[in-house]
Amino acid sequence: MEQITSLVQIKGIRDGLLATFSDAPWEDQRAALLFQIEERSSFFQGARLAMDVGNQILKVNDLVDLRDRLSERNVALWAVVSESPTTEQTSQLLGLATRISKPRPEEQKQYADTISDDTALFINKTLRSGTRVEFPGNIVIMGDVNPGAEVVAEGNVIVWGRVRGMIHAGAKGNRSAFICALDLSANQLRIADEVSAMLKPQKDPKPEIATINSEGRLQAELWQTG
Amino acid sequence: MTAQVITVTSGKGGVGKTTAVANLATALAADGRKVVCIDGDIGLRNLDVVMGLENRIVYDIVDVIEGRCKLKQAMIRDKHYPDMYLIPAAQTRDKNAVSPSDMIRICNDLRPDTDFVIIDSPAGIERGFRNSIAAADRVLVVTNPEVSAVRDADRVVGILEAEEKGNPALILNRLNPVLVRNNDMLSAEDVLDLLGIQLIGIVPEDESVIIGSNRGAPVVTDPKSRAGQAFRNIAKRIQGQNVPFMDLDQQSGLWGAIQKLTGRK
Numbered sequence: 001m002e003q004i005t006s007l008v009q010i011k012g013i014r015d016g017l018l019a020t021f022s023d024a025p026w027e028d029q030r031a032a033l034l035f036q037i038e039e040r041s042s043f044f045q046g047a048r049l050a051m052d053v054g055n056q057i058l059k060v061n062d063l064v065d066l067r068d069r070l071s072e073r074n075v076a077l078w079a080v081v082s083e084s085p086t087t088e089q090t091s092q093l094l095g096l097a098t099r100i101s102k103p104r105p106e107e108q109k110q111y112a113d114t115i116s117d118d119t120a121l122f123i124n125k126t127l128r129s130g131t132r133v134e135f136p137g138n139i140v141i142m143g144d145v146n147p148g149a150e151v152v153a154e155g156n157v158i159v160w161g162r163v164r165g166m167i168h169a170g171a172k173g174n175r176s177a178f179i180c181a182l183d184l185s186a187n188q189l190r191i192a193d194e195v196s197a198m199l200k201p202q203k204d205p206k207p208e209i210a211t212i213n214s215e216g217r218l219q220a221e222l223w224q225t226g
Numbered sequence: 227m228t229a230q231v232i233t234v235t236s237g238k239g240g241v242g243k244t245t246a247v248a249n250l251a252t253a254l255a256a257d258g259r260k261v262v263c264i265d266g267d268i269g270l271r272n273l274d275v276v277m278g279l280e281n282r283i284v285y286d287i288v289d290v291i292e293g294r295c296k297l298k299q300a301m302i303r304d305k306h307y308p309d310m311y312l313i314p315a316a317q318t319r320d321k322n323a324v325s326p327s328d329m330i331r332i333c334n335d336l337r338p339d340t341d342f343v344i345i346d347s348p349a350g351i352e353r354g355f356r357n358s359i360a361a362a363d364r365v366l367v368v369t370n371p372e373v374s375a376v377r378d379a380d381r382v383v384g385i386l387e388a389e390e391k392g393n394p395a396l397i398l399n400r401l402n403p404v405l406v407r408n409n410d411m412l413s414a415e416d417v418l419d420l421l422g423i424q425l426i427g428i429v430p431e432d433e434s435v436i437i438g439s440n441r442g443a444p445v446v447t448d449p450k451s452r453a454g455q456a457f458r459n460i461a462k463r464i465q466g467q468n469v470p471f472m473d474l475d476q477q478s479g480l481w482g483a484i485q486k487l488t489g490r491k
Contacts, residue, residue: 060388068360071353072325093388095351126422128384129377146420148377164420 007032015100016048016078026056030066037073050079050100058087063094085121085135092132120155127151127165134171147187153177162205166190169210180209184220194218227260229340231333232464233362234397237378239349241370242399242429245439246457247346248276252444253461255307259341262301264313264332266358267348268324271315278305278442279312288316288323290332297335306447321353326360333361342464351385359386365394366426371401371412380421395426397460402431403474427460429453430474 007029009020021029037044049070058080067077079097082088088098119137129148133139138155149165151157154172159181168190170177175192183205189196191210196218207223234247244267251261264287265273274280285300290313297313304310313332316323329345336343347358359365365386369379379396386394398414405411414428429435432453438445445454446461455472462469 060390064389068326068356071356072327074322090388093384095385125387128387129380131384144422146377146380147373148380 008036010036013050013100016050017044018050018052018100020052021054021056023055026058026062029056030069033066034069034073037070037075041073045074047075049075049077050081050097051077052081053084053087055083056087057084058082058090060090060093063090063096067094067096089123089133095130098134121153126161129165136172145181145186156180175212178209178211180207180223182207184208184210189218189220191218196220227337227339227341229262229333229337229343231337231343231345231361231363232366233266233345233347233358233364234366234368235347235355235358235382236349236368236375237351237382238369238375241368241375242397242435243349243368244273244276244346245435245444246366246368246397246399246429247273247344248439248444249446249454249457250461250464251277251310251342251344252304252307253446253458254342254344254464255304255310256446256458257461257465258309259465260309260339261307261342261344262311262313262336262340264329264343264345265315266324266329266345266354268315268354269317269320270348271317273346274302274312274314275442276439277312277444279314280442283314286314286316287332288319291324291328297332321348321357324354324357326357329357330361351382355382359389359391362391365391366397367394367421367423368397368399369417369421370399371406371414371417373412376412376417376420383421383423393424395424396421397426398428400431401428401474426463427456428471428474429456429460430472 007022007024010017019033070077079100080091081098081100091098121135121137121139124142126143127133127145127149129146132150134152136154139151139153139157141159144161145151145159145163145165145167147164152168152171156177157167157169157179162183163181163186166188167179167186169179170192173192177191179189189210191212194212208220209223210218210220213219234243236243247263251263254261263273265271274283279302282302285295287300289295290297290300300313301311333343345358348354367379367382369375383394398417401414402411406413418425430452432451434448434451435445435453445451446457448454459469
């Protein structure tokens, strides 16, 4: 069993427990985690667990399954930290945190190195309330951004649909970033550190683009072709 | 018989989940279906009160799970419909007394000789909600034409999509056609526009709903009530019948608008 338990490291952090996974197959590691919890069930009773899953690519089913198994053992999964954007998106969909208070500077840098200005995250669905998408490049959304959803990009954000939630482009301070959408009646738009309050819902929506204008203010204007 | 398990949920509290469960179950029983309702709100039970069965409770769902009684012993027969039962929640325990796999097990035990199992989910998106949707074949999301209720419904729909629970259907409860006409309330069209899910029924605001709940006699049994008619129609749609939407507002073309909306995906 020595071998199994060493697959997953569990230690205490400020917000509860952190389980760190290695690159071994997901099934084995999941078994190892559940085994450790059952071994010391009294210690894990009512624990709040965060997981650092490294490069594992996890689908909704994987996480739902594990979360339910954990909750049956009275362990609450509250955060999944991952280097894979797919896994991160999955966790966000399930309403799990994707950051824990422990800063991870090495990985932030790693992200910045591998993602260039022309990398985009493509999302082919409507973002509903409670969803937060963050990406260190551009974000393209084929669908609506509903009230209560948040989109944060270091680059530009393009929405082929209605925006009624919050969008932050140029999140790391890029003042030339833009936001465009078929219908831009957002709760709030942000570009770099400029914030614009509620935009009025339009009767007859037209595509718009929001940028920081020459006076340094965030402004939305109708999309002009050509 | 293999039962269909239907979970009624909403995100926000107080929008009418329990009322919807009691009314739909009663309407299905009136149509001759065998129905079992499960109160999923452990610790804050009230489906028994709305159904008028409070003083008959001996065992509850936690007793079943913890092996203190058989499933049949916790099933309380309705006063009027012999084929309708309620499995009450425990009032003195909390949500951690039930797990998603317990709910799946109980529903699977009920499936062979029941037509519909209807689960009343607690408000929120935590453990109790997850218990309630674990066994669901179909989810009905209840909302009111209010911005906060719609936003919570949107969140719930997002979670249901993420958990691949199939396409939820929407019950829009407590719509007031007069307020909508004066632009003082979100219209059915506004709500559907945002949520983008299938509409299964609109229940108009109706005082008789509250009176019925307090008396422990669901409003569907009142043939004159508009809300009761709306719930009867939803029950028919659950059984796969194609029932036209009620004309809630004779003066404007709301009915036409709703028909147009329900025609879309």
